[in-house]
Amino acid sequence: MKKRALERREQILKAAFHAVADKGFEAVTLQDFADYAGVSKGVTNYYFENKEDVFSSLLDWVTKQIYKNECEAINDQSSAMKKLEAYIHSVFISPEKNRTFYKVYLDFIAQASRNERYQQINLQFYENCWGLGREIIVFGQEEGVFPKELDLNQSAKMIRATIDGCLIQWLMCNQDELHELYKQSCLETIVRFLRC
Amino acid sequence: MKKRALERREQILKAAFHAVADKGFEAVTLQDFADYAGVSKGVTNYYFENKEDVFSSLLDWVTKQIYKNECEAINDQSSAMKKLEAYIHSVFISPEKNRTFYKVYLDFIAQASRNERYQQINLQFYENCWGLGREIIVFGQEEGVFPKELDLNQSAKMIRATIDGCLIQWLMCNQDELHELYKQSCLETIVRFLRC
Amino acid sequence: MKKRALERREQILKAAFHAVADKGFEAVTLQDFADYAGVSKGVTNYYFENKEDVFSSLLDWVTKQIYKNECEAINDQSSAMKKLEAYIHSVFISPEKNRTFYKVYLDFIAQASRNERYQQINLQFYENCWGLGREIIVFGQEEGVFPKELDLNQSAKMIRATIDGCLIQWLMCNQDELHELYKQSCLETIVRFLRC
Amino acid sequence: MKKRALERREQILKAAFHAVADKGFEAVTLQDFADYAGVSKGVTNYYFENKEDVFSSLLDWVTKQIYKNECEAINDQSSAMKKLEAYIHSVFISPEKNRTFYKVYLDFIAQASRNERYQQINLQFYENCWGLGREIIVFGQEEGVFPKELDLNQSAKMIRATIDGCLIQWLMCNQDELHELYKQSCLETIVRFLRC
DNA sequence: AATGAATGAGGTTTCATTCAT
DNA sequence: GATGAATGAAACCTCATTCAT
Structure with a gap:
């Protein structure tokens, strides 16, 4: 049954997500995937080509989520500033979730420089995020809150760079209580470099 | 002789640096370290406790460099803007060197969230970098090019977040020709959010 | 299935027993265990925690056997002297079996002075053997062939000491034809120090 | 200088003796020998062919001691019973010394069944000890305290078997306070099986 | 005579993958 | 579909031995 198989794959991917977050890309085993998913060791190899395939699928799945x-978050808002705030808010979702995601994400991008497949998936994620950035900037330019002279592509990239830079730095400091501060700083920084 | 041992350690660390850059933290072996250093397999374990010790020492060494x-770069300059430019220039040193360093650095910070030792070393690196940021900002505030209202600590952190965010994004795009663009964008972004 | 696993463990323990007898505690490898059992290298680590665990299990298994x-042997007999003879006969079973067992046993007790686990297992074996000695002596005292004044615990210990002392000395002489002689001497010695 | 070399060898053998007692035959390294002797790692290979040579020399040296x-001890006494007591007394010298020696000795005899050289050295030791036993028995027979019918060779072997059996059992029980008891039991047992 | 740096063989262990059930 | 026993490649690490100094 196709549907059943898809559910199974997602079950394993979710398990793999938490397993990687806990153990790390380097240390996680197929047995961990099975344990986290509450299934037997053979299942993963039944639904995925191999370990590498689980990883690719995981990166794809998680970045799409x-x-x-x-x-x-952005579509719910109608002004540029509201959209930007909603964007940042949805990214800085919570210390727990950010920690889990960025642990896994960092593992992937560390590999990505040596893995074509991960690079491609991440590039697609980047393109998507840059698109959101551009949308917000265009909105702001039309509203007159952001200058027309801004380079659209470049600015969109800087938005994402700032977000990732902030969350990585926050993760490295390992202090949940700084999460709110980094969120505010990130938003303020972006607003400051986008303003007229 | 002590001196000889230190040279040997550095020789191995340099070799390890390039080996990790090429193969990745996860895949690199002690044999790789030996091969890159042009020595035999046992040497690494003679000069370092174990593989983990090589990694810690490597992170420490490379971030200090x-x-x-x-x-x-900063000390050679006397105005805030010149210092900032020199800082960015020294960070965005060249596509080759940035690629090598950030590949390795990403591997480490990906591990750092699960490794106390790496976290500490990286935190020390952060503190150092934040110090440079503060120095530049203070200079600029005295010169009047940066507003007095800037939160010194927060802004210094945002400088480093932007730098890391940019270089990671650049690395992920895997296009050397974008290096110059990211360097300019990074500088411009920082200048824009620091300005009055 | 549990039963299959237990069979497998016993298969490996038997293999390990002969491997240790041939190569010695110090020199035997996991590969040897696998080779002697006719299985692949990974199997031992699948059924046992590690090499140490194989050794403990082996000592436990072999002493219980x-x-x-x-x-x-003792329970089949009804007089003290018959029981003693049966005991010695069952211990001095054959040159081949004694050589195999005492080679392995010596390896273990050599380690036991530095290994808590082996010491415990051997102590249990001792307690068991001393129990047999006491049983024989009590029987003989009731029959009147052994004096009432004998210290039960002490004499039981001396019986085992004599047995081990004889078989170790026999093994060291490396002459199978002396086996019968040592058996007779051992029995005679015990009878002489137990008699009235 | 020949004399200097002999001193050096003895220094290393003494160190090796304690190193083996502490770490065990299996675990002891050439570095341990050097550390215990307070010399550098190369010295051992300078004065001995290889590790095996140290071991053989050690067994030879220690059994001769x-x-x-x-x-x-025996020569100081003039009656059979005094000689026997002196023999047992010199063997059961002290818990500390017996523990150290028997730990090492057990390690060697465990190896001896697979090592021709150790076997030969131990056989020489046995011959020597049996000779002492015979000397005591002959004395006793002449004094009339031991029966003429005793098989001289067999009885001498049983004396040593009882001694070794007792000291090994004592060592395995790991209770220093039992040392005196085992000494008494050993003597009593030997006296009982030698008497008329 | 003595040192200790260097080598590399060989051991234990982990684990992705296969496949019979 | 699902399981988990079995395989064997490959990694880390230890350490006897060699040898330049």
């Missing part, structure tokens, strides 16, 4: 959340 | 370069 | 044989 | 002590 993140992008979906960001989209929904 | 980077910081030293940044310091020298 | 020996004790079981001794029990059966 | 033991035999020398036993001889002296």
Whole structure:
């Protein structure tokens, strides 16, 4: 049954997500995937080509989830500033979730420089995020809150760079209580470099 | 002789640096370290406790090297803007060197969230970099090019977040020709959010 | 299935027993265990925690086997002297079997002085053997062939000391034809120090 | 200088003796020998062919020392029973010394069944000890305290078997306070099986 | 004579993958 | 579909031995 298989795959991917977050890309085993999913060791190899395939699928799945959340957050708002705030808000979702995601995400991008497949998936994620950035900037330019002279592509990239830079730095400091501060700083920084 | 041992350690660390850059934290072996250093397999274990010890020492060594370069670049300049430019220039040193360093650095910070030792070393690196940021901002505030209202600590952190965010994004795009663009964008972004 | 696993463990323990007898505690490898059992290298680590765990299990298993044989031999007899003869007969079972067992046993007790676990297992074996000695002596005292004044615990310990002392000395002489002589001497020695 | 070399060898053998007692035959390293002797790692290979050579020399040296002590103890006495008591007394010298020696000795005899050289050295030790036993028995027979019918060779072997059996059992029980008890039991047992 | 740096063989262990059930 | 026993490649690490100094 096709549907059953898809559910199984997602079950394993979710398990793999938490397993990687806990153990790390380097240390996680197929047995961990099975344990986290509450299934037997053979299942993973039944639904995925191999370990590498689980990883690719996981990166694809998780970045798409993140992008979906960001989209929904932005689409709910109608002014540029509200959209930007909603974007940042959806990205800085909570210390727990950010920690889990960025642990896994960092593992992937560390690998990505040596893995074509991960690079491609991440590039797609980047393109999606840059698109959101551009949308917000265009809105702001039309509203007159952001200058027309801004380079659209470049600015969109800087938005994402700032977000990732902030969340990575926050993760490295390992202090949940700084989460709110980094969120505010990130938003303020972006607003400051986008303003007229 | 002590001196000889230190040279040997550095020789191995340099070899390890390139080996990790090429193969990745996860895949690199002690044999790789030996091969890159042009020595035999046992040497690494003779000069280091174990593989983990090589990694810690490597992170410590490489971040200190980077910081030293940044310091020298800044100290050579006397105005805030010149210092900032020199800082960015020293960080965005060249596609080749940035690629090598950030590949390795990403591997480490990906591990750092699960490794106390790496976290500490990286935190020290952060503190050092934040110090440089503060120095530049204070200079600029005295010169009047940056507003007095800027939160010194927060802004210094945002400078480093932007730098790391940019270089990671650049690395992920895997296009050397974008290096110059990211360097300019990074500088411009920082200048824009620091300005009055 | 549990039963299959237990069979497998026993298969490996038997293989390990002969491997240790041939190569020695110090030199035997996991590969040897696998080769002797006719399985692949990974199997041992699948059924046992590690090499140490194989050794502990082996000592436990082999001493229990020996004790079981001794029990059966004694229980088949009804007079003290017959029991003693049966005990010695079951211990001095054959040059081949004694050589194999005492080679392995010596390896273990050599380690035992530095290994808590082996010491415990051997102590249990001792307690069991001393129990058999006491049983024989009590029987003989009731029959009137052994004096009432004998210290039960002490004499039981001396019986085992004599047995081990004889078999170790026999093994060291490396002459199978002396086996019968040592058996007779051992029995005679014990009878002489137990008699009235 | 020949004399200097002999001193050096003895220094290393003494160190090796304690190193083996502490770490065990299996675990002891050439580095341990050097550390215990307070010399550098290369010295051992300078004065001995290889590790194996150290071990053989050690077994030879230590068994000869033991035999020398036993001889002296016996020669100081003039009656059979006094000689036997002196023999047992010199063997059961002290918990500390017996523990150290028997730990090492057990390690060697465990190896001896697979090592021709150790076997030969131990056989020489046995011959020496049996000789002492015979000397005591002959004395006793002449004094009339031991029966003429005793098989001289067989009885001498049983004396040593009882001694080794007792000291090994004592060592395995790991209770220093039992040392005196085992000494008494050993003597009593030997006296009982030698008496008329 | 003595040192200790260097080598590399070989051991234990982990784990992705296969496949019979 | 699902399981988990079995395989064997490959990694880390230890350490006897060699040898330049």
